[in-house]
Amino acid sequence: MSILTLENINFSYGKTKVLKDISYEFENGKMYCIVGKSGAGKTTLLSLLSGLAKPHSGKILYKGEDIKNTDKYKYRSKYIGVIFQSFNLITKYTALENVMLSMDIAGVKGINKKKKAMELLLSVGLDEDEANRRVLKLSGGQMQRVAIARALSYDPEIILADEPTGNLDTETQNEIMEIFNSLAEQGKCVILVSHSPDVAKMCDECYELKRNSKK
Amino acid sequence: MYILKNSFKSIGRSKGRNVLIGIIVLAISVSACIGLSIRQAAQNAKESALEGMSITATISYDRQSAMKDFQPSMGEGGKRPEMPEGGFDRSEFSKMMGNDNSLSLEEYEKYAEADSVGAFYYTTTLSLNGSDNFLPVSDETEDETEEDSVESEENSQDFGFEMGGFGGKMPGPMGNMMFGSMSDFSVVGYSTHAAMSNFSAEGNSTITEGVMFTDETEDFECVISEELAIYNDINVGDTVIFTNPNNEEESYEFTVTGIYTSTEGNTTDFSAMMGATSLDPANSIYTSSNALAVIIANSEENSSTMTDEDTGREYETALTSTLSATYVFKDVESYEKFEDEARELGLSEEYTISSSDVAAYENSITPLTTLSKIAGYFLLVILGIGAIVLVVLNIFNVRERKYEIGVLTAMGMKKGKVATQFLCEIFAVTLSAVLIGAIIGGVCAVPVTNALLDSQLAQTKANEEQVQENFGGMPNMGNMPGMPGGMGGMGGMGGMSKPDNIDIPEGFMGEAQNYITEIDSAMNLTVVIQMLGIAVLLTLSAGAVSMLFVMRYDPLKILANRD
Incomplete structure (x- = not known):
């Protein structure tokens, strides 16, 4: 059963139609890659999936329910984990605080948040010293890892990542993709937006915008 | 969280x-x-x-408010007053200014029944003349007085005419100066000894010889000032004779039971200027209001109508008194409550209730x-x-x-x-x-x-x-005796018969104000x-x-x- 379904999605910026009649189904335990040329609407689609934007027509169904009818804040803070292209971390906080904050926003209770956040940061390849460093003092790859840890902190079923390997070297790119792969294996639905053929190859399914083709 | x-x-x-x-x-x-x-x-x-602080208050006729009804309306542009057609209604105006607006003792007593009132007393003031062997203290020599008496009388009559220009009488001793000659003495009758706060421990007067007149007596007993006693060579037990300034044949013989001294400043200069020796504190004589009530009743009984030779105006020879009632409250709340209660008991909006204690303190701050x-x-x-x-x-x-x-x-x-x-x-x-x-x-x-x-x-x-x-x-008009409420419209001069249980800062014409200088x-x-x-x-x-x-x-x- 699909966890996320797109039904005839249309979206435009002014008179420019970006997404036209898009329909697709995403399932748990798979890693998807949305590919397309620049300006094809990849990030727009990700925004729609993350509930940051609303489609002009069509429906996005989360577990069969239109996300338009659900609490968008709850949807964003609990059901999906978004990894933005520019990470979007709170720069004045440490890596650990950023992860803990997302747990607070999601209303995670009954666990030692600090311990869980540290475990997550360690699991994505940061050490304790880096975890307690302000994110501004981390490298791009480290910030990407913090963003992934933050997205995983409240255990969402869907992970959305916008160009997660865009600014990374090949070695780090492989490490990050390994993390996503393991998340999919854990039963999560991982949706990546990328124009890297290497990333696309590592995914279970690929949706190319405009050509509407599946790998 | x-x-x-x-x-x-x-x-x-x-x-x-x-x-x-x-x-x-x-x-x-x-x-x-x-x-x-x-x-x-x-x-x-x-x-x-x-x-x-115990508060005292008086009820007075609101002349300021009543005056508004007589003020001509302003013309266009607010510059030029327009007189009403047919001129100014002077008879109405004089009625407003006259004694007719004073409350009677019965009315004062009615308002004293209000729950908020702790105590009530009143004073009656009469302006009387002395006799040949009982003269008021004056800074003029006897010779001069005699020589200038005619001139003085003329002046005072002129003054009286001006002041009574609208045909009315000002209440209080001033009112008694309007026709005929100026009076010599201000005789103040107290309803009770308790009302004589200027003779209390905090007061400025003390009996130095003899005793105070009998409380609430109807007998003609009085106390006089030391200056007056020396001036007329009077001792305790002597008798003094007062006459009606409007009718010299009407006289009253009082026994001096005591002689007092007062630290109250004198108003000689001012009284000389006004031609009224009765305004001098040394010429203040204290007695029981009951005794004065007997005099007033007698004077009214024997009253006749006379004509002023100079002005041709007719006036009654009966003595007119000024009544001043004082209400005592245990605190400010009671004083503030009193207004509502008095209104409920029928006090007209034309009368105002004011407390010089509160006003004085407000002035000081x-x-x-x-x-x-x-x-x-x-x-x-x-x-x-x-x-x-x-x-x-x-x-x-x-x-x-x-x-x-x-x-x-x-x-x-x-x-x-x-x-x-x-x-x-x-x-x-x-x-x-x-x-x-x-x-x-x-x-x-x-x-x-x-x-x-x-x-x-x-x-x-x-x-x-x-x-x-x-x-x-x-000089020091604030110390003039016996002008209770009568000159209410003159601000700092109002309510001067109140007991001296608190230090009242003087008005703008008096001594320097006692301001709060630091906190x-x-x-x-x-x-x-x-x-x-x-x-x-x-x-x-x-x-x-x-x-x-x-x-x-x-x-x-x-x-x-x-x-």
């Missing part, structure tokens, strides 16, 4: 901005604290002095209350400017943190919670600054207030001196609560802007622009 945690974390991570906001709020709060303290000091001074008013305006300005500065700073703050807002809302934090976090941050900074400001302000309030008070006092005194100069330094403390819990209110007010005004901005922001746009 995490909102609070984030707020404090955020404050700690943005020290520069928060210190700047803190300094601004600190300056505002120190100024506000001093302003509030000044206002509180004025309030405290008023309340503490009036607390537990004039510089402080003026300073309090200025402090109030200063406070408003400071708060206004402070609020604007904080709002502007907060706008910059929110715009600067736009990205943070975008991230937080993108992560699923509700906009309301983001706004609340911002509000908590402002409140924490503002509250800390206000509390520090309250401490600094509290320490500075007393010296600053006293310094400002000194300056205000100097200004008030300078104004007072200017007024005295403008009025030609008229001991100004800060109290009320000021602290008001300061907290200011913190909340400033937070809300600045926070409202955060709210608006946060609610307006679209996270997607913020993050897209960032990308």
